[in-house]
Amino acid sequence: MMGLVTGLINLSNYEVRDSKSTDDEMHFQVDAPDPIACEKCGVQGEIVRFGKRDVPYRDLPIHGKRVTLWVVRRRYTCRACKTSFRPQLPEMVDGFRMTRRLHEYVEKESFNHPYTFVAAQTGLDEKTVRDIFSARAEFLGRWHRFETPRILGIDELYLNKRYRCILTNIEERTLLDLLTTRRQDLVTNYLMKLKDRQKVEIVSMDMWNPYRTAVKTVLPQARIVVDKFHVVRMANDALEKVRKGLRKELKPSQSRTLKGDRKILLKRAHEVSDRERLIMETWTGAFPQLLAAYEHKEHFYGIWDAITRSQAEAALDEWIATVPKGQKEIWSDLVRAVGNWREEIMTYFETDMPVTNAYTESINRLAKDKNREGRGYSFEVMRARMLYTTKHKKKASTAKVSPFYKKTICYGLSDFAEELNYGVDLSTI
Numbered sequence: 001m002m003g004l005v006t007g008l009i010n011l012s013n014y015e016v017r018d019s020k021s022t023d024d025e026m027h028f029q030v031d032a033p034d035p036i037a038c039e040k041c042g043v044q045g046e047i048v049r050f051g052k053r054d055v056p057y058r059d060l061p062i063h064g065k066r067v068t069l070w071v072v073r074r075r076y077t078c079r080a081c082k083t084s085f086r087p088q089l090p091e092m093v094d095g096f097r098m099t100r101r102l103h104e105y106v107e108k109e110s111f112n113h114p115y116t117f118v119a120a121q122t123g124l125d126e127k128t129v130r131d132i133f134s135a136r137a138e139f140l141g142r143w144h145r146f147e148t149p150r151i152l153g154i155d156e157l158y159l160n161k162r163y164r165c166i167l168t169n170i171e172e173r174t175l176l177d178l179l180t181t182r183r184q185d186l187v188t189n190y191l192m193k194l195k196d197r198q199k200v201e202i203v204s205m206d207m208w209n210p211y212r213t214a215v216k217t218v219l220p221q222a223r224i225v226v227d228k229f230h231v232v233r234m235a236n237d238a239l240e241k242v243r244k245g246l247r248k249e250l251k252p253s254q255s256r257t258l259k260g261d262r263k264i265l266l267k268r269a270h271e272v273s274d275r276e277r278l279i280m281e282t283w284t285g286a287f288p289q290l291l292a293a294y295e296h297k298e299h300f301y302g303i304w305d306a307i308t309r310s311q312a313e314a315a316l317d318e319w320i321a322t323v324p325k326g327q328k329e330i331w332s333d334l335v336r337a338v339g340n341w342r343e344e345i346m347t348y349f350e351t352d353m354p355v356t357n358a359y360t361e362s363i364n365r366l367a368k369d370k371n372r373e374g375r376g377y378s379f380e381v382m383r384a385r386m387l388y389t390t391k392h393k394k395k396a397s398t399a400k401v402s403p404f405y406k407k408t409i410c411y412g413l414s415d416f417a418e419e420l421n422y423g424v425d426l427s428t429i
Helices: 002-009 099-108 115-122 125-143 186-194 211-219 228-247 252-260 262-266 274-286 289-303 309-321 334-340 342-350 358-373 379-388
Strands: 017-023 026-032 047-062 065-078 151-159 162-168 174-179 202-205 222-225 392-396 419-425
Touching: 002 047, 047 099, 047 115, 099 115, 099 125, 115 125, 125 379, 162 186, 162 419, 174 186, 174 379, 186 211, 202 211, 211 222, 222 228, 222 342, 228 262, 228 289, 228 334, 228 342, 262 274, 274 289, 289 309, 309 334, 309 342, 334 342
Parallel strands: 026 065, 151 202, 202 222
Antiparallel strands: 017 026, 047 065, 151 162, 162 174, 174 419, 392 419
């Protein structure tokens, strides 16, 4: 009978002595194998048993029941070196008092489910699950070293009721990291630890001054480019102020209609369909100030059609000089922003390729989707899931490697020294 039970727990080095079961738990008393030799001096045939006690170790659930193995842990005395010892247990993780297979299971499941769920499923304490996850995430963080990008993207994500910082490789369209906050000291510290940080030539960001200060401090060689989408979005915000101001003058039915037509007014002129144009002309015809605001918004967007920096500079100056009459206050935030960030905005027209954080914005949306899918996840779990459970973009190094160089082989990955990791492939998140 005990032979069948031994087969049930499937641990070849252990022999089941007894078993008990309740509605939701199974308990097994098991004998650990005797050591072959003294763990201190290595002499065989001179060790004798010296005391014992039952020690509980958690194991994988069986038939939906939590499992505890009560291992008969013995102490031994060596007659050769006169020392006593308690031998290491095969297939057990002593630090967490569980089987290795349960430890591996918790490592995997803690990346896919909240700690409380994994704890309830396995009978472990929630803190134990968190500690296993943290140790695994720390290991993966040391193991995965992403290449420093030529064009770095810095943006933020509002996740779990707080602004976080996202860093990307814009050329490779990959995610590099998520930081707990967007504070200047945290961003500065991250940039300081970048491998070969002198490789960064361009940094794209929104108009958040702590980012600019951090980059100028740590990456003085890099040129800063303000992401144009963050700038032009402010023109839409100004148009929205005009539209909302008009609603006060309308009847309730008209106000609801104008609210429903909001998306049409925010579209670019070339994107508006014939039907939408008729709707828009109804409103702009009735309210000249709305038409003026829409045209000024389009004028601002048109700055990015410039080919050279000098053309863009002239277009921007003209735009500032032609703010619609009576709307100076409405456009003041945007005028002030382009004044404070003019150099970084105009640098957009001097780079060798269009530099924007469009892919960072995509990651923003995908991260929010993942957060909705996993209610109850902490930021640390979200970050680890995005960085370590998703496909990475890797390329073979172009540098030639000596055939006499001893290659690193870890976890079944050969030629690791010849492979460059550019981060999490955006298309796979």
